[in-house]
Amino acid sequence: MTHKIKRLLFAVLVTIYSVNSYSTEAEQWQEAASIAVTAVVAPYTTVKLSTNEITFDVRGEPGEYYSNEEVEVTVGSNQSTWSVYVDASSLSTNNVEIAALPSSRLAYAVDNNKEYQSLDKKMLFLQGVAAQAPRPVKLRFRLTTTWQDAPGTYKGNITFAFLNNP
Amino acid sequence: MKLLFKIALLLLPFSVFAGMMNFTVSPAIVKFETVQGSVKAFDLNFFNQGKDSLQIVVEVMDLTLDAHGVPVITNASKKSHQWARYVELSKDSFKVDASESKSVHVTLKTPRGKLGGGYFAISFNATEVASKKTRKPSQNTMSIGGQLPSLFIGEISRTGTRKAVVTSANINKAPYTSEHPLKLRYLVKNIGTTHINVDGDILLRDGKKVLDRVRLESGSGLILPEGSRYFTGSWQKANNHTGKKVLAEARFSYPSGRLIKKLEFSVP
Amino acid sequence: MKLSLASSKLALLLISIIPSLVLSTGEAKIDVRVQADIHSSMHMQWQKLSERDERYQQARVKLKMESDWILLPYGLYVELQTNDVNKMVALRIDDLISTDKKRTITKDQFYISINGGELYSAIEDLPLLSPNDRGVMKKQILLFILKVKPSNYAGSYAANFKFITNTLP
Numbered sequence: 001m002t003h004k005i006k007r008l009l010f011a012v013l014v015t016i017y018s019v020n021s022y023s024t025e026a027e028q029w030q031e032a033a034s035i036a037v038t039a040v041v042a043p044y045t046t047v048k049l050s051t052n053e054i055t056f057d058v059r060g061e062p063g064e065y066y067s068n069e070e071v072e073v074t075v076g077s078n079q080s081t082w083s084v085y086v087d088a089s090s091l092s093t094n095n096v097e098i099a100a101l102p103s104s105r106l107a108y109a110v111d112n113n114k115e116y117q118s119l120d121k122k123m124l125f126l127q128g129v130a131a132q133a134p135r136p137v138k139l140r141f142r143l144t145t146t147w148q149d150a151p152g153t154y155k156g157n158i159t160f161a162f163l164n165n166p
Numbered sequence: 167m168k169l170l171f172k173i174a175l176l177l178l179p180f181s182v183f184a185g186m187m188n189f190t191v192s193p194a195i196v197k198f199e200t201v202q203g204s205v206k207a208f209d210l211n212f213f214n215q216g217k218d219s220l221q222i223v224v225e226v227m228d229l230t231l232d233a234h235g236v237p238v239i240t241n242a243s244k245k246s247h248q249w250a251r252y253v254e255l256s257k258d259s260f261k262v263d264a265s266e267s268k269s270v271h272v273t274l275k276t277p278r279g280k281l282g283g284g285y286f287a288i289s290f291n292a293t294e295v296a297s298k299k300t301r302k303p304s305q306n307t308m309s310i311g312g313q314l315p316s317l318f319i320g321e322i323s324r325t326g327t328r329k330a331v332v333t334s335a336n337i338n339k340a341p342y343t344s345e346h347p348l349k350l351r352y353l354v355k356n357i358g359t360t361h362i363n364v365d366g367d368i369l370l371r372d373g374k375k376v377l378d379r380v381r382l383e384s385g386s387g388l389i390l391p392e393g394s395r396y397f398t399g400s401w402q403k404a405n406n407h408t409g410k411k412v413l414a415e416a417r418f419s420y421p422s423g424r425l426i427k428k429l430e431f432s433v434p
Numbered sequence: 435m436k437l438s439l440a441s442s443k444l445a446l447l448l449i450s451i452i453p454s455l456v457l458s459t460g461e462a463k464i465d466v467r468v469q470a471d472i473h474s475s476m477h478m479q480w481q482k483l484s485e486r487d488e489r490y491q492q493a494r495v496k497l498k499m500e501s502d503w504i505l506l507p508y509g510l511y512v513e514l515q516t517n518d519v520n521k522m523v524a525l526r527i528d529d530l531i532s533t534d535k536k537r538t539i540t541k542d543q544f545y546i547s548i549n550g551g552e553l554y555s556a557i558e559d560l561p562l563l564s565p566n567d568r569g570v571m572k573k574q575i576l577l578f579i580l581k582v583k584p585s586n587y588a589g590s591y592a593a594n595f596k597f598i599t600n601t602l603p
Contacts (some may be wrong), residue, residue: 310594
């Protein structure tokens with residue numbers, strides 16, 4: 001009996017001590033200084049293009065021809081707002097005697113939109129906000145040729161420019 | 167009394183006698199080198215760019231160039247440098263629908279002992295596919311078709327000799343104006359065994375003094391063996407040198423060769 | 435101590451701002467290559483003209499020919515266009531053959547007038563489109579004239595016309 005009481009008293013004492021220790025520890029610590037913590041989340045923009053080349057095969061009479069490939073653009077950003085522009089260079093051949101095709105001959109349409117916009121100047125085609133889930137956008141391209149365009153292989157670039165707006 | 171002579175050309179009914187053709191053959195010109203006794207293969211692609219079906223007949227023909235560089239396609243022969251007789255086709259006729267393309271495989275069995283250049287043309291002769299309603303077997307018709315040849319310009323490697331001569335030099339008649347300038351025309355003949363591309367210019371002198379330099383025009387300047395080609399230079403400033411005695415030194419160059427032809431004339 | 439802490443805060447704040455500024459003032463660009471293969475193209479279109487056709491009449495008015503020659507009562511209206519500077523088109527006419535295949539009128543008796551202008555013999559191919567015409571739509575009215583010989587027989591004849599397209603090598 002006595003042995004049991006002693007054990008019980010010991011357990012109570014340990015418990016009390018533990019609690020007191022905790023409060024004592026807490027009471028022992030005083031605020032000496034505070035440090036401000038700033039978590040830096042770096043801004044990012046992810047850009048994905050489905051292809052790095054589009055081709056046109058102009059076999060018939062001059063007219064409107066559509067590229068063999070579509071370009072799928074997927075943009076994600078944690079910036080406040082962002083914009084995507086598309087711009088085209090002229091298309092030229094290695095033969096200096098053959099006139100280049102101006103960029104105005106190229107046009108694009110977005111997703112299921114039937115209307116094509118000319119690429120004679122830089123065009124804004126996509127905008128988004130932060131925390132927007134990335135959604136792929138398809139661009140289709142069209143080239144207009146005329147009887148004045150000599151046969152040959154013409155090369156150029158379509159440039160996608162991504163701008164984050166503060 | 168004159169006999170009235172009537173010739174009636176039988177024709178299809180007016181309403182159907184309209185046609186359109188739009189086709190292309192690729193490649194249009196094939197330049198190649200080959201080895202004696204070897205087999206060389208090519209593929210030609212015929213594309214019907216029009217809206218109607220076409221019936222095509224393919225033939226292998228001889229190829230020469232006239233003095234203006236225009237291809238002359240004639241029936242296959244045994245003339246030197248004509249290789250039409252060594253060529254076989256995978257098909258000699260076919261039908262091609264609108265916006266459709268068909269290919270023809272061309273096989274050349276390069277002859278032995280025929281050194282230098284060899285030439286031939288594959289001629290595609292197109293006619294519209296006649297419908298059963300418009301064609302009556304008993305009635306002859308005025309037919310219209312199109313022909314588009316693909317030119318083959320070949321050489322047995324490192325066996326051809328390149329040599330040319332100027333066979334004539336002429337000046338056009340005065341008076342000379344800006345619309346009708348003084349022109350010098352030369353005829354250059356290829357006496358080698360393979361084709362050459364020739365270009366040149368004319369140096370115009372009055373004694374030792376150089377009056378002008380004029381470029382000779384002749385398209386690509388290609389001349390096949392045994393063929394000749396005109397080279398023409400226009401001197402716009404002739405009227406600035408009235409009364410002078412001018413020495414025109416025409417200088418031609420081609421791979422491994424040069425030619426000079428001098429011509430003296432007085433500017434009226 | 436306080437000053438150093440403030441400096442730290444400022445430093446951290448600046449660090450968090452500057453990358454955003456950099457991205458907002460600059461652009462990221464990606465190029466997509468474009469290649470367009472334009473092939474040689476030739477357009478040929480024709481239409482037979484009756485002598486009542488206005489275009490036939492316009493050309494006929496200008497035509498000069500001998501009185502004993504025969505102007506055929508039909509012409510040909512031709513439209514030609516190409517984008518290729520090395521292409522040219524000519525018209526070739528074969529000998530005329532009677533419908534019973536027994537008679538021939540050789541093509542040296544056959545002449546063609548373009549838009550009522552001078553006569554060209556059908557012995558040689560008649561140039562209709564030259565390299566200088568590249569890109570241009572050429573519209574021409576062709577009239578056909580026969581120089582009849584006493585040895586020619588009257589009757590019905592058939593003719594073959596062919597547009598020859600050549601590429602200049």
